[in-house]
Amino acid sequence: MIQLTNVSKQYDNGIVAVNDITLRIEQGEFVYVIGPSGSGKSTFMKLLNREVIATAGKMVVGKFNVSKIKKKQLPFLRRDVGVVFQDFKLLPNLTAFENIAYALEVTGASGKEIKQRVNEVLNLIGLSHKVHQYPDELSGGEQQRIAIARAIANKPKVLVADEPTGNLDPDTAMEIMQILEDINQSGTTVIMGTHNDYLVNQRKHRVLRLEQGRLISDLYKGDYREIN
Known part of the structure; x- marks a missing residue:
């Protein structure tokens, strides 16, 4: 469960990227976050794993009160919130296996646990045959699959x-x-930030639309066109 109550984020340059948002997302939901460039989508998502810190309001992600979380608790929050980036952010000198394994190594998992889990997520994304390939030997789609596998290696809740x-x-x-x-x-x-109206219209899920940092629409089984 994710609960935001009157959450805002203002950067040092005065830009208010998230403006007084209150909403609740239940465990197991699929949610699109849409809006024009500069609407606050990326900041909204970065708030969830405290990559950026809210200026005001209260945010709860699972068992964590992100608004008041202590530094020593951050690694545990970030195990519960996996992140996938548009530009993949794979380590170029590591193989597909090693990129995924790295996410597990930092948590202290055993070699046996790492091997088992890496093979599980490689099977899930359909790339078991690419286990020894380096990022520059993979297509863009394959790199994104590996990035997803890395993000879910620790079985995050979000x-x-x-x-x-x-x-x-x-x-x-x-x-x-x-x-x-x-x-x-x-x-x-x-929780998926996107500009892809085709995906939003074809694969129906809850749609949050942001504009100038404000949540202006929240539709279940929404449509990109309905809220333009």
Whole structure:
């Protein structure tokens, strides 16, 4: 469960990226976050794992009061909130296996646990045959799949994906979308920032629309066109 109550974020340059948002997202929901560039989508999602800190309001993510979380608790919050980036952010000198394993190594998992879990997520994304490939040997879609596998390696309760299909062709974007929906079906909350109106219209889920930092629409089984 995610609960925001009157949450705002103002940057040092005076820009208010998130403006007095109150909403609740239940565990297991799939939620699109849409809006024009500069609407606050990325800041909204960065607030969820405290990559940025709210200026005002209260935010609860699962068992964590993110508004008051102590520094020593941050690693535990970030195990519960996996993040997928538009530009993948894979480590170029590590193989697909090693990129995913790294997320587990930092938590102190054993070698046996790491091998088992990495193989599980590689099977989930359909890339078991690419286990020894380096990022520059993979297509954009394959790199994004590995990035997703890394984000879910620790079995997070929430997966935040900021424009995960933005650099991909339409067919590959649909494949990534199907993977995200499969992850959601396993009980993980998925929050996806996107400009892709086709995906939003074809794959119906809850739609949050932001504009100038404000939440201006919240529709279940929404449509991109309904809220333009």
